[in-house]
Amino acid sequence: MAYEYLKIAFSTTVVYFFIILALRLFGKKELAQLTTVDLVFILLISNAVQNAMVGPNSTLSGGITAAITLFIWNYLLKLLLYRSRKLDDAIQGKPILLIYKGYVNEENLRKTRITFEELYEAVREHGVKEVKEVDLAMLERDGNISVLSDSFSKKTLKKRKSHRAVKQNTE
Structure with missing residues (x-):
């Protein structure tokens, strides 16, 4: 047994x-x-x-x-x-670079078998309209695609500044 x-x-x-x-x-x-x-x-x-x-x-x-x-x-x-x-x-594995400063790394797309459509979808899901606006996109170890963009950073910074101004005005 x-x-x-x-x-x-x-x-x-x-x-x-x-x-x-x-x-x-x-x-x-x-x-x-x-x-x-x-x-x-x-x-x-x-x-x-x-x-x-x-x-x-x-x-x-x-x-x-x-x-x-x-x-x-x-x-x-x-x-x-x-x-x-x-x-x-x-x-x-290690994270893999997909986009750097608006340029798609086509060789890494081929290696990872990610289509342009899948990459563009991930970019849009992160609130970025165009690939040229992307500073960095990585295929992470867990299979997710992380996207960082200057426009996103600026939006976040503006929100933080406006939150600080509202907070200061209420105090």
């Missing part, structure tokens, strides 16, 4: 590290920029690997064994990533 649970723990471990490797190889954009196709893919992957983790054991204790194994490995891996910058970079 204990052998069966060790087998579940081992299978779950293999699947956990396989999924991490696959996400690393197939691109971080899949993490944050979910399309309908990506969502369906993730749902199907989770269903496909479930049987690989627990095998024919569909009992509550088998599922809990798999879940506990995932929690333990996730905790240990995060601890290792926190302690080792090299391992962290190897597994999670």
Whole structure:
């Protein structure tokens, strides 16, 4: 009986590290920029690997064994990533420059398989009308695209100044 649970723990471990490797190889954009196709893919992957983790054991204790194994490995891996910058970079990657001072880095777009349309959408989501207004856009390690623009900084600065003026006038 204990052998069966060790087998579940081992299978779950293999699947956990396989999924991490696959996400690393197939691109971080899949993490944050979910399309309908990506969502369906993730749902199907989770269903496909479930049987690989627990095998024919569909009992509550088998599922809990798999879940506990995932929690333990996730905790240990995060601890290792926190302690080792090299391992962290190897597994999670580094941020990638997409736009610098209004110019799109097309080579990095190709490497990350981000289309111009996806990039422009991210720019608009950050309240910037045109790419030429973007000071810096990065594909972050978590798959999100961060956008910094001079116009945004000016708007923020104006808001802060107006808040200070209102605060001073009320005092």
